[in-house]
Amino acid sequence: MAPIIRVEQIADYVGQEVTLRGWVYNRTHKGKLVFLLIRDGYGFVQCVAFSKDVPAEVFEMAVHIPQESSVLVTGVVRADPRAPGVPGGYEVGITGLETVQAVAEDYPIALKEHGVDFLLDNRHLWIRTQSQWAILRIRATVIRAIRDWLDDHGFTNMDTPILTPAACEGTTTLFGTPYFDEGIAYLAQSGQLYNEANIFAFSRVYCFGPTFRAEKSKTRRHLTEFWMVEPEIAFCDLDELMEIEEQFISYIVQRVLKERGPELRVLGRDTSALERITPPFPRISYDEAAERLAQLAAEAEDPEQKALLAFEWGMDFGSPHETALTQQFDKPVFVYGYPTKVKAFYMEPWPGRPEVCKSVDLLAPEGYGEIIGGSERISSPEVLLEHIHRDKLPEEAFQWYIELRKFGSVPHSGFGLGLERTVTWICGIEHIREAIAFPRTIKRIYP
Amino acid sequence: MAPIIRVEQIADYVGQEVTLRGWVYNRTHKGKLVFLLIRDGYGFVQCVAFSKDVPAEVFEMAVHIPQESSVLVTGVVRADPRAPGVPGGYEVGITGLETVQAVAEDYPIALKEHGVDFLLDNRHLWIRTQSQWAILRIRATVIRAIRDWLDDHGFTNMDTPILTPAACEGTTTLFGTPYFDEGIAYLAQSGQLYNEANIFAFSRVYCFGPTFRAEKSKTRRHLTEFWMVEPEIAFCDLDELMEIEEQFISYIVQRVLKERGPELRVLGRDTSALERITPPFPRISYDEAAERLAQLAAEAEDPEQKALLAFEWGMDFGSPHETALTQQFDKPVFVYGYPTKVKAFYMEPWPGRPEVCKSVDLLAPEGYGEIIGGSERISSPEVLLEHIHRDKLPEEAFQWYIELRKFGSVPHSGFGLGLERTVTWICGIEHIREAIAFPRTIKRIYP
Numbered sequence: 001m002a003p004i005i006r007v008e009q010i011a012d013y014v015g016q017e018v019t020l021r022g023w024v025y026n027r028t029h030k031g032k033l034v035f036l037l038i039r040d041g042y043g044f045v046q047c048v049a050f051s052k053d054v055p056a057e058v059f060e061m062a063v064h065i066p067q068e069s070s071v072l073v074t075g076v077v078r079a080d081p082r083a084p085g086v087p088g089g090y091e092v093g094i095t096g097l098e099t100v101q102a103v104a105e106d107y108p109i110a111l112k113e114h115g116v117d118f119l120l121d122n123r124h125l126w127i128r129t130q131s132q133w134a135i136l137r138i139r140a141t142v143i144r145a146i147r148d149w150l151d152d153h154g155f156t157n158m159d160t161p162i163l164t165p166a167a168c169e170g171t172t173t174l175f176g177t178p179y180f181d182e183g184i185a186y187l188a189q190s191g192q193l194y195n196e197a198n199i200f201a202f203s204r205v206y207c208f209g210p211t212f213r214a215e216k217s218k219t220r221r222h223l224t225e226f227w228m229v230e231p232e233i234a235f236c237d238l239d240e241l242m243e244i245e246e247q248f249i250s251y252i253v254q255r256v257l258k259e260r261g262p263e264l265r266v267l268g269r270d271t272s273a274l275e276r277i278t279p280p281f282p283r284i285s286y287d288e289a290a291e292r293l294a295q296l297a298a299e300a301e302d303p304e305q306k307a308l309l310a311f312e313w314g315m316d317f318g319s320p321h322e323t324a325l326t327q328q329f330d331k332p333v334f335v336y337g338y339p340t341k342v343k344a345f346y347m348e349p350w351p352g353r354p355e356v357c358k359s360v361d362l363l364a365p366e367g368y369g370e371i372i373g374g375s376e377r378i379s380s381p382e383v384l385l386e387h388i389h390r391d392k393l394p395e396e397a398f399q400w401y402i403e404l405r406k407f408g409s410v411p412h413s414g415f416g417l418g419l420e421r422t423v424t425w426i427c428g429i430e431h432i433r434e435a436i437a438f439p440r441t442i443k444r445i446y447p
Numbered sequence: 448m449a450p451i452i453r454v455e456q457i458a459d460y461v462g463q464e465v466t467l468r469g470w471v472y473n474r475t476h477k478g479k480l481v482f483l484l485i486r487d488g489y490g491f492v493q494c495v496a497f498s499k500d501v502p503a504e505v506f507e508m509a510v511h512i513p514q515e516s517s518v519l520v521t522g523v524v525r526a527d528p529r530a531p532g533v534p535g536g537y538e539v540g541i542t543g544l545e546t547v548q549a550v551a552e553d554y555p556i557a558l559k560e561h562g563v564d565f566l567l568d569n570r571h572l573w574i575r576t577q578s579q580w581a582i583l584r585i586r587a588t589v590i591r592a593i594r595d596w597l598d599d600h601g602f603t604n605m606d607t608p609i610l611t612p613a614a615c616e617g618t619t620t621l622f623g624t625p626y627f628d629e630g631i632a633y634l635a636q637s638g639q640l641y642n643e644a645n646i647f648a649f650s651r652v653y654c655f656g657p658t659f660r661a662e663k664s665k666t667r668r669h670l671t672e673f674w675m676v677e678p679e680i681a682f683c684d685l686d687e688l689m690e691i692e693e694q695f696i697s698y699i700v701q702r703v704l705k706e707r708g709p710e711l712r713v714l715g716r717d718t719s720a721l722e723r724i725t726p727p728f729p730r731i732s733y734d735e736a737a738e739r740l741a742q743l744a745a746e747a748e749d750p751e752q753k754a755l756l757a758f759e760w761g762m763d764f765g766s767p768h769e770t771a772l773t774q775q776f777d778k779p780v781f782v783y784g785y786p787t788k789v790k791a792f793y794m795e796p797w798p799g800r801p802e803v804c805k806s807v808d809l810l811a812p813e814g815y816g817e818i819i820g821g822s823e824r825i826s827s828p829e830v831l832l833e834h835i836h837r838d839k840l841p842e843e844a845f846q847w848y849i850e851l852r853k854f855g856s857v858p859h860s861g862f863g864l865g866l867e868r869t870v871t872w873i874c875g876i877e878h879i880r881e882a883i884a885f886p887r888t889i890k891r892i893y894p
Contacts, residue, residue, distance in 0.1 A: 006601060006650075021682045023647065023855045041650025041681070042601070070855040101826075101856045124644035124847045125854065133648050140604045147594065154453060154489070157587045161885045162609075162657050163622075163672050165892045175610075175624040177634070180663075180889045187624070187634075194885055197571035197894075200470065201580050203453075203488025210609050210656060216627075225610050234488065235468045379548075400571045400894040407572065408470045408517040409548045438608045438641055442627045445612045447644075447847040 002074050007043030010090045013077045017095060020045070020073045023128070024065055034062040036094075037085065038073055043262070044085040044130060047073050049094040058097050068107045068128070070100035086130065087262040123438055124447050134263035135434055138256055139423045145255040146208065146229050146417070149248055155231055156202040159209060160191025165397070173215045187212035192414060193346075193401050195232035196377060199412055200404060206231040216442055219319070220431040221369070223420060225440040232414035238348075238358045238376045241413040242334050245362055245372060246279040248417075249332060253277040256426055269428040273366060276330055283334040286356070287313070289325055296324050316342040322369035329365060336360040345387040348376040360415075368425040374415025381405035449521050454490030457524055457537045464542065466521045467492070470575070471512055481509040483541075484532065485520055490709070491532040491577060494520050496541040505544050515554045515575070517547035533577065534709040570885055571894050581710035582881055585703055586870045592702040593655065593676050593864070596695055602678055603649040606656060607638025612844070620662045634659035639861060640793075640848050642679035643824060646859055647851060653678040663889055666766075667878040668816070670867060672887040679861035685795075685805045685823045688860040689781050692809055692819060693726040695864075696779060700724040703873055716875040720813060723777055730781040733803070734760070736772055743771050763789040769816035776812060783807040792834040795823040807862075815872040821862025828852035 002017040010018075022040030029035075032051040037044055049062040065071065074096035083091040109125050119126045126132055151157070163177075163185040171186065179185035191207035198205040208229040215222065233244065253274050257264070264271055284292075290313050297309035308320040316338075317325070326333060337350060338359045347357035362372035378384045384405055388395055395402075423435040433439040438447065449464040457465075469487030476482075479498040484491055496509040512518065521543035530538040556572050566573045573579055598604070610624075610632040618633065626632035638654035645652040655676040662669065680691065700721050704711070711718055731739075737760050744756035755767040763785075764772070773780060784797060785806045794804035809819035825831045831852055835842055842849075870882040880886040885894065 021857075022650075041603070041646070041648060068855045070857045100858075103854050105853060107854055122847075124641075124851065127645065127648040136605065136649070137603065140598075143604050144594070144598055147591070151587075151591055156488070156584065157590050158583065158884050159657070159674055161672060161887055163659070163887050163892060165894075175626070175632075177622040177624045179622075179892055180661075182890070182892050185622075185892055194571075194894075198574065198884060199488070201488060201574040202583070203469075210606070212610070214627075225608060227606055400569075404571065406552055407550050407554055408515045410468075410517045411547075437605050437645060440608055440610050443629070445610060445626055445629050445632055447612075447641075 007038075007040050007045045007085070008087070010043070010045060010077055011087075014079050014090070015077065017074060017076050018092070020047070020092065022071065022073070024067055024069045024071060025128075025130075027062075027065065027067065029063050034059065036062060036065070036073070038071070038092075039128070039130075039133070043087060045090060045092060046083050046085050047075055047092040047094050049097070054094055054096075058094070061097050061099060062094065065097075065099065066103040066107070067110075069103045072096075072098040072100065074098075086134070086266055120433070120439070120444060121446070127437060130266055132434060134260075134266040135423065135427050135429065136437060137263050138260050138427055139419070139435060141256050141260050142252055142419065142423055142426065143208075145252040146248075146419075149251045150206050150229075150231060153204070153244075155204040155206045156198075158191075158195065158198045158202065158205045158207055160188065160194035160198075160207040160230075162188050162209065162212075164188045173213050175212050175214050189213055190228070190416060191230050192232065192416065195230060195414060196401065196404055196412065199232050199234040200408060200410075203234045204231070218442060220433075221319075221421065221424075223432055223436065223439055223441060226432075226436070227419040228416050229419065230414060230416045232412065234410050234412045236376075236413040237411055238336065238360060238413060241374055241376065241415065242281075242283060242336070242360055243279075245334075245360075245374065245415060246281045246332075249281075249362070249372075250278050252422070253426060264427075267427050267429065269426075273330070273428075274426065277332065281332050281334055281362070282329050283336060285337045286335055286339065287337065289317075289335050292325065292328065293321055314339050314341070317370075319369065322363055323367040326363045326365050326367055326369060332365060332371070333363050334360050335363060343375070345391045345393065346375075346377050346384070348378050349383065362415075364421075364425040366425070366428070368421070371421045371425060372415050372417050374413065376411065376413040379405060379409045379411050381409070454485075454487050454492045454532070455534070457490070457492060458534075460524045461526050461537070462524065464521060464523050465539070466519055467494070467539065468519055469517070471514055471516045471518060472575075472577075474509075474512065474514065476510050481506065483509060483512070483518075483520070485518070485539075486575070486577075486580075490534060492537060492539060493530050493532050494522055494539040494541050496544070501541055501544075505541070508544050508546065509541065512544075512546065513550040513554070514557075516550045519543075519545040519547065521545075533581070533713055567880070567886070567891060568893070574884060577713055579881065581707075581713040582870065582874050582876065583884060584710050585707050585874055586866070586882060588703050588707050589699055589866065589870055589873065590655075592699040593695075593866075595702075596698045597653050597676075597678060600651070602651040602653045603645075605638075605642065605645045605649065605652045605654055607635065607641035607645075607654040607677075609635050609656065609659075611635045620660050622659050622661050636660055637675070637863060638677050639679065639863065642677060642861060643848065643851055643859065646679050646681040647855060647857075650681045651678070665889060667880075668766075668868065668871075670879055670883065670886055670888060673879075673883070674866040675863050676866065677861060677863045679859065681857050681859045683823075683860040684858055685783065685807060685860060688821055688823065688862065689728075689730060689783070689807055690726075692781075692807075692821065692862060693728045693779075696728075696809070696819075697725050699869070700873060711874075714874050714876065716873075720777070720875075721873065724779065728779050728781055728809070729776050730783060732784045733782055733786065734784065736764075736782050739772065739775065740768055761786050761788070764817075766816065769810055770814040773810045773812050773814055773816060779809050779811050779818070781807050781809055790822070792838045792840060793822075793824050793831070795825050796830065805860075809862075811868075811872040813872070813875070815868070818868045818872060819862050819864050821860065823858065823860040826852060826856045826858050828856070
């Protein structure tokens with residue numbers, strides 16, 4: 001019996017008879033030849049039935065087999081540089097064909113353009129399409145790269161809770177659920193505060209799980225449910241944090257380039273833009289970014305563009321600002337030292353400039369914008385308490401968090417990387433909703 | 448300057464001067480000697496200050512430094528088989544000591560026995576204790592082993608949604624949250640149905656994320672929020688599923704043995720019970736399990752035990768049944784072919800025995816009980832629809848799930864492994880709440 005192989009292994013089987021288990025992605029019939037493009041979950045390969053080489057019933061089956069039918073295809077692997085597929089360059093000369101299930105109805109997703117609502121309604125089928133398959137394979141590689149880099153650099157994976165009691169920064173963007181006799185539990189927007197407890201036991205930690213924002217944002221950069229990795233590091237200041245981030249991001253991108261070349265080709269991604277992603281990354285202060293934006297606005301001739309770029313010190317960046325800034329660099333750019341009032345209460349004040357905090361965001365190039373937000377955290381219990389009072393947060397709910405600064409406090413820093421934003425950038429796609437298998441947006445919770 | 452190292456690297460630095468960054472776990476003063484047990488997140492090591500070897504102010508600092516103060520300790524590494532610590536066998540002769548923060552208040556958790564409620568209220572500090580640190584280090588290794596094995600065996604990591612529309616099997620054990628204009632969204636109890644969509648695009652997939660059960664169970668085996676890994680496999684029947692499971696579980700256990708020996712010693716774990724965990728695992732049918740239980744009940748002399756073991760064909764196993772069964776084996780045991788009525792609607796019926804389904808649970812030895820539930824899934828659209836009607840489930844909500852059986856259906860199987868139950872068993876601990884950093888139970892959502 002021929003060995004059952006995966007399409008991604010096909011280069012190792014040239015000249016041998018193999019069996020593929022998969023689905024009919026496309027079919028072309030030209031006289032005595034039938035071409036079946038078979039996908040098996042690991043790739044796409046052209047399989048050819050030539051009428052004089054196979055029994056008549058096998059040829060007939062190949063001529064008529066409907067799209068998406070499940071099959072076992074047996075045949076001999078040939079190298080052929082013209083053969084389509086992913087990775088491509090190989091075809092299988094069919095010697096046997098067995099149908100597992102012949103599809104009886106019309107498959108809803110033909111290999112043509114469909115409207116996005118239709119595709120999202122059929123997401124359970126749309127993921128079979130080559131481009132969606134490629135994106136989600138890249139996503140899995142990004143996840144593995146994230147975990148491998150952290151695990152290999154002394155980080156301990158700690159899963160922080162999703163169901164949390166206190167609403168740290170107001171409840172308007174939080175999902176809540178009744179929790180037995182304990183009132184309402186909120187779905188966590190971050191594991192950071194818990195990770196700050198964890199570093200005192202493990203030094204370097206990360207959580208990597210789903211995160212929830214009940215925000216009414218309807219942009220191509222927002223999901224209500226997304227995955228975030230949040231590393232937190234003891235004995236680490238803002239400069240070391242930026243070093244860690246640039247090493248981390250570069251590793252992820254280079255690993256995708258190494259392992260997911262065929263998938264990037266499916267997406268038509270310009271890989272030279274990814275090859276440039278190596279340390280160090282440029283670092284500019286918020287002050288400098290504000291000056292650059294002022295200059296861009298001054299130079300803009302289009303009044304609409306001038307208005308979009310309008311910026312004053314103290315504002316947070318909007319999407320047009322991020323886009324304009326990232327277009328000045330061909331690598332991700334760090335912007336550090338944001339105004340205290342646009343950032344969270346736990347960020348360490350800049351020495352001698354209390355209106356500025358030791359925060360740093362990382363903006364992805366090509367207009368993709370923010371993929372990381374991070375900071376050095378306040379390590380003094382007195383300063384932390386002062387900020388909690390300043391922002392009128394409930395001190396009682398933060399008691400355990402304040403205690404971390406009383407029992408062996410150390411300088412520490414951390415960041416959060418949005419998985420889907422990172423995948424969207426690496427894939428070079430338009431909309432974040434394709435970077436997760438079953439996206440959740442304010443209008444969509446099905447399937 | 449001495450290199451900064453982690454305690455887990457100490458064996459590589461014998462005879463050299465190094466710096467450790469960490470916290471004072473314990474302190475003993477005997478005349479001219481002070482012993483500091485330092486923990487740095489990666490281990491625990493004894494550091495010794497001898498009055499004549501260090502400046503007077505360093506010795507004084509060592510004599511008085513409070514528990515949990517953060518410090519930089521510099522000194523020369525010596526091998527000494529008697530030295531306590533984790534891994535142990537090394538000590539550091541202090542040459543310099545720098546305090547980052549001297550703790551000013553009494554640390555709440557002294558190194559003595561505390562009540563469990565007190566410890567859980569102080570979970571943010573309790574995780575610093577050696578036993579808790581060891582358990583959570585083992586947990587992180589279990590997670591990595593799970594992911595490495597799956598990633599290396601052709602599984603693609605797919606994150607399934609937490610916020611889901613349909614309540615598949617009733618809403619009584621579900622947490623729900625208002626979701627914009629879309630009604631109530633429920634927190635998923637499983638990613639399985641979505642993974643069944645995913646296998647048709649990726650062949651083998653897994654999800655690994657938090658899972659929620661609003662069950663009023665208050666046992667040592669239940670959490671309301673726990674992590675579960677759920678592999679799903681195309682072209683796989685029940686026998687192949689059991690082969691995959693026994694390879695997978697054995698790999699996890701052997702990897703923990705290899706990488707977490709010192710942590711298992713901290714917990715006093717009998718590692719010989721873990722060394723036995725190699726394939727194959729015994730397989731017994733539900734029918735045979737029922738007979739074994741009947742016999743055990745008949746042989747039991749204690750009337751209370753006899754009553755606890757009482758069992759009739761058709762029942763699901765309770766905790767006493769699982770304990771009694773697992774005590775007959777020194778490896779995990781598969782029990783397959785449960786009655787249809789105690790299992791979920793999507794399980795493939797046993798050929799010729801519609802009252803039995805192609806399900807299989809894996810019970811861990813030493814009385815730990817169920818860690819895996821799995822089955823072959825129904826692949827026929829007609830049979831699936833029949834079961835949905837039989838169980839009076841809303842057909843409309845399952846439309847997409849039924850479609851999977853129409854467009855290229857294949858035999859497929861999958862399972863779910865509870866992370867915390869697995870960690871509890873491997874660590875040999877009593878209660879599941881210690882197998883996660885911040886446990887959630889029906890009475891606890893803080894900190």
